[in-house]
Amino acid sequence: MANKNKRKWFVLFVVPLLFIFTTVVIIPFLIGIYYAFFEWDGISANPMEFVGLDNFGKLFDDDQFLRSAWLTTLFTVLSVITINVVGLAFALLVTSKIRTANAARTLLFMPYLIGGLILGYIWQFVFLDVFEFLGELTGLTDVFFNWLIDPEFALYALVFVFTWQMAGYVMIVYIAGIQAIPNDVVEAAKIDGATPWQRFMRITLPLLMPALTISLFLTLSSAFKIYDVNLSLTGGGPANATELFAMNIYNEIFGSGNYGFGQAKAIVFFVIVAAITLTQVYLTKKREVEM
């Protein structure tokens, strides 16, 4: 009787969300794997042709896909570095005993709240007009020109803007890490005559390793999955030079109408993202045990 009652409550509390979750996430995920084995143009009147693993084999002949994979890797590596360097520098600045530290922290975090799509448009204008204007003003036309029309610089522009968005976010993670460092350790080093640089390299940085692991992988997976900024800032251009992974999948499915092939790409995308995230969990867990 008591058991039956318990089961009734369990169903009442868990099933509504579980039902929604299953229909939105689980079922589409499974159907998605199924679609990846077919050739289909997405029109329900047209037949779906079973092609086995052909879609996955074809990936290696798709130059644009391979290019996207390379560009995404390059973008991810560059932005993970810049975001973490800038974010850590911000965190160190706003945790120092400077009067305006709190106000600065509030301001530096703000870009993160503006959605990727909108800040991509904001920066489109900055690159187009303000950079050209600064180029004319200063004569440094090698630096200040419209980055978005140059295939190589357009990717750097993406890194730049993504750093602008995410630096304040990882700053918050680093602040938590810095505040957890016991003050007496730092004071003792000061008394022993350690320079600020030595204190940073020998004390702060090693003690920040847990925060570093967290923000490295947070930025790693979000950089790898970037879409909104990519769409609004460069739209993949010029000439597909900045078409990153997520956009390549979208364009293959909804642009070219290759539903099966595009879905195969999407599955590969999932496997890579999952591998990155699981490595993160593994490393974080291992570190926690050591500490």
Added chain:
Amino acid sequence: MKKASGWIKSILLILLALFFLSPIYIIFVNSFKDRQELYENALSLPESFSFQYYIEAMEKMNFVSALLNSLYVTIVSVIFIVVLSSMTAWMLVRTNNKLSTFIFMTFIATMLIPFQTLMMPLMQFISTITQDLGIPMYNTHEGLIYMNIGFHSALSVFLYHGFIKSIPITLEEAATIDGASKFGVFWRIIFPMLKPITATVMILNVISIWNDFLLPSLTLIDKGLRTIPLSTFYFFGEFTIQWNLAMAGLTLTIIPVIIFYALAQKHIIKGIGEGAVK
């Protein structure tokens, strides 16, 4: 001497922060300039503050309607997410069996799936349901809210789960002996204790649902249903060259975010920190 250098550092730091936000300043000042003034000096303050471009941008973006749509979708989604995922997480923590562990693990595992992997099959599934069962999932706010709940439940259940584990069970047991139903125990005793983590869950979900573009762009077709990111996207598609209009439009879209930030700044920074570290 020391005092003076402290002031200099304070001023430098705030200048750095303001410089960091200069793109927002640039958008703002140029939203008042006509084309010629804009090209002469993109950095200067405008000669006059006329709201002409704002009025035009508001009309072309359908801003009021987009704002109301965004508010409706975000608020309703977040309420459902908070209610459903806190209930689910509590029951999963307090039930010690294989099924409960399995359900929790499934929630966690799906956090690995990127949206791009789900978007096409989800759209197929949703349109099948809309056509064959007659349930209006496609091209409705309610359908979008339903999908938002599904996509954001895993992280929310995870956050609640971690928090509830640290609440001692004795409180609930006492209430159960007094004859309160599980429902009463949860809403009267447990839910009020979840306040800190509820704030975190709400903030994380508000930010990601408010700014979400891809999912609404796939599900909402009618112009009148568009949320702010969607109407911004179509606005730029139609008026790319008219930058002063675009600037006014962008400023409009940032205003709600700034208001939200000003009102809940402390909670937001705290919530983001907690969400990230877990």
